[in-house]
Amino acid sequence: MGLMVKILSQSIPAELIAFGRFFFGLFAVSILVVARLVKLKFVNRPLLIFRGIVGGFAILCYFKSVSLIPLADAAVISFSYPIFGTIFAAIFLKEELKPQALLVLMIALFGMVLVADPKFRTINIGYVFALISSLCAGAAVTSVRQLRKTDDPWSISIAQMVGGIIIVSLLSFKSLSIPNPNILLLLVFASLISTIGQLLLTYAYEFCSVTVGGTISLAVVPTTVVLAIVFLGETITASFLVGSSMIFGSAIYLLNSQTEAGSKG
Template structure:
């Protein structure tokens, strides 16, 4: 095996690990939103996340020596606006429907990522990869099959979030040519803070210690997921990395059981196995080169 092949395999491996780490963070973020959103208004949740994200991303920006000013302002603005609306839709869905349902529906976004990356970026989407995306989607559905009867109007917000997230993730892929991950995340955080700041005027009480801790957790886990996801997309093709983001459903089921008392089912176990299995198949069988 040549040195270049070894490097490529190592980059693919790290890209997968980063995406799995992002999935863990996003699952924990969902639990935090569920807890904080029991009594706090939606805009307050967005403000709490955005405030934490601005602080964390600014510190990382300085630590890495990355510029705050974006290299592609228009695309950064589009990514930030799309991501903010998607975040609002997703948080609303979490507060209105079961957590597992919201997570699963929103994380159908990899299907849209694969579609948009092929149409807009001209990336190769092989047959094996497409099949794995479909199978992973089926697995995600099995995880929440017992609760599908609750599908209604509120669930449409999670689906809308999935579409918008797909667009935002493709923008992240394109932004790698002009901006660092730290710059992308920091500008998104600032945009979100500005547009969620009206929540200050809507607060009629001080959050309880539990609510405050959940708000802090929402921001910290969101930051972790954001930066890990951004780095993963710099190492992997968008559609390839997207398959592994389905593991968020698996981690959400686990954390939902531990933190929220949600009971796993046989169908959920089968779905989880299908999700993990497709990830293994892609990593072994699909020869997709890492991003330069």
């Protein structure tokens, strides 16, 4: 999806891409609901609303970051959300976490600084969007972990789509317009693929912890980096490699930490 967003952002605003992602995803799921192929169950409505808001912000900010900075940078920072998800899960879901996790979080944050490679006079706002995306996504997957105890994946996903549509409409109404047919077709395709991925990830959180599910989802990052190099001609710097290693190392540590804690319990 990241590569498609980067390509689309050269022709249309990131806000419009995000709106299309939510709208066409909701349209596809609505067809299944009308055809009675899917049954919805909205139980924990306050948490569903929260999931819709933070999930919508996460995707909107990710798309904004992709449109403003190199795709590889945006992917590494935005998909570091398992770091924050693990912290949120320990606070709100009482998932066990070692005290060293705070140090690991600091290491991960420093890794993000290296990836951004700021000059400290100015910093591209795209990196700020990527960090906000990561924080919101961490909160979103934590809420999904809790919601899967009461609500089905379809209802949880619809909550994000509706929340995303509302957020984008309120914040970026002037950016919304109908693109040309070719761009529209690519936007629909990208939206459907992304929706399928979201549903699979939501379903998976019923069977694994936030740390396990989030860390497994990190597999998308190296794939995105390779695509950015091959199709966009992006270059990888030494600071990017070091920073990325720090971020991934932190995520792996948190995964092992929680796994060990779970086996002892």
